[in-house]
Amino acid sequence: AQRVTQPEKLLSVFKGAPVELKCNYSYSGSPELFWYVQYSRQRLQLLLRHISRESIKGFTADLNKGETSFHLKKPFAQEEDSAMYYCALLSGGYNKLIFGAGTRLAVHP
Amino acid sequence: EAGVAQSPRYKIIEKRQSVAFWCNPISGHATLYWYQQILGQGPKLLIQFQNNGVVDDSQLPKDRFSAERLKGVDSTLKIQPAKLEDSAVYLCASSPTPSTGVAKNIQYFGAGTRLSVL
Numbered sequence: 724a725q726r727v728t729q730p731e732k733l734l735s736v737f738k739g740a741p742v743e744l745k746c747n748y749s750y751s752g753s754p755e756l757f758w759y760v761q762y763s764r765q766r767l768q769l770l771l772r773h774i775s776r777e778s779i780k781g782f783t784a785d786l787n788k789g790e791t792s793f794h795l796k797k798p799f800a801q802e803e804d805s806a807m808y809y810c811a812l813l814s815g816g817y818n819k820l821i822f823g824a825g826t827r828l829a830v831h832p
Numbered sequence: 833e834a835g836v837a838q839s840p841r842y843k844i845i846e847k848r849q850s851v852a853f854w855c856n857p858i859s860g861h862a863t864l865y866w867y868q869q870i871l872g873q874g875p876k877l878l879i880q881f882q883n884n885g886v887v888d889d890s891q892l893p894k895d896r897f898s899a900e901r902l903k904g905v906d907s908t909l910k911i912q913p914a915k916l917e918d919s920a921v922y923l924c925a926s927s928p929t930p931s932t933g934v935a936k937n938i939q940y941f942g943a944g945t946r947l948s949v950l
Contacts, residue, residue, distance in 0.1 A: 727874070754895040755937060766835070767875070767923065809874050817887045818863060818927060818937050822874030 725803050727812050729823035736800050737831050744826050746784075746810030753812035756793040757820070758784055762806045770795075770808070780804070800830045813822040834858065836942035844948045850912040857905070857926030865939065866899055866909050867923040875894050875923055881907065882929070895904045913945075919949045 726749040736742055748754055760769040771779045773786040773793060784795045793810060810823040837856040845851050857864050862883050867875035878897065880888040884904040892899070896915070901907040911918055925939040 729874075732872075757937075766943045769938055772937070809872075813937055815888075817880060817882070818939070819877055819880060819888055820865075820875075820939060822876070824872065824874050 725812060725814050725821055727810050727821055727823035728827050729808075729810055731826045732824070733829065735829045735831065738802055739799050742795075742797045742800045742804070742828065742830075744808050744810075744828065746793045746795065746823060748791050748793065748810075748812050750791075750812055750814070754786070754788075754793075756784075756786060756828045757811045757813070758782070758793075758795050759809045759811055759822075760806050761809070769811070800828075802830045803831060804828060805830045834925055836926055836940055838922075838942035838945055840945055841943065842946050844950065845914055846950050847916055848913040849912055850910065851947060852908050852910045853922050853924075853947075855907045855909070855924030855942060857924070858928075858940055859909075860928065860930035861926035861940070862904070863927045864901055864907050864924040865923075865927075866907070867925065867945075868923045869923055869944070871920070876908070914947075914949045916949050919947055921946050 728747045757772045759767050760770040761767045782797045786793050807825050807827050809825045811820045814821050836923045839854050866878045869875045878892045879899045880947045881901045884901045899909045921944040924942040927939045
């Protein structure tokens, strides 16, 4: 079965600390993975995707096919990073996204 | 460019009543999605349209939920009759076609409609 698992509901860190939001997936085939973010009172929006291999707002994510993981990392958290983060897997031929349950990141001053 | 528009933003109804949600995708986006997001969970796809045709409705509870996109632009999602477990945020998203280039497989979300069924 195709599935995305985000094991942490809440991740609480202090400003300047490193952050790692975990995401594991189950998929037979070559996966395409995304991180979406929802800031307070804003709509869900794309943060980054693995095929772009880019860094957005200091965040990076590397696809590890051996561990079936796509963890989101940032070396120094900022208060404005506080948000809900969702890992998503592209499934099938019609651009269907399967989302994880999300992790709330809280960055304290 | 204007984003995905949804209305209403909030709706409170009693169980067994009917409700409808409206979505207007980004101009030119051929693919439209309806997701259900229950509190504490990630969004779950209910139905996906390519222009005005349905390409995936495998998780749509068809005994009570229906959706249409008659002219291949805006869409409505209806629940009739509503149950308590339908309380959720209903998200609409759209993506461009053809799904190639820098916009490949990116979905753009509306602000959602929060439904409370009492």
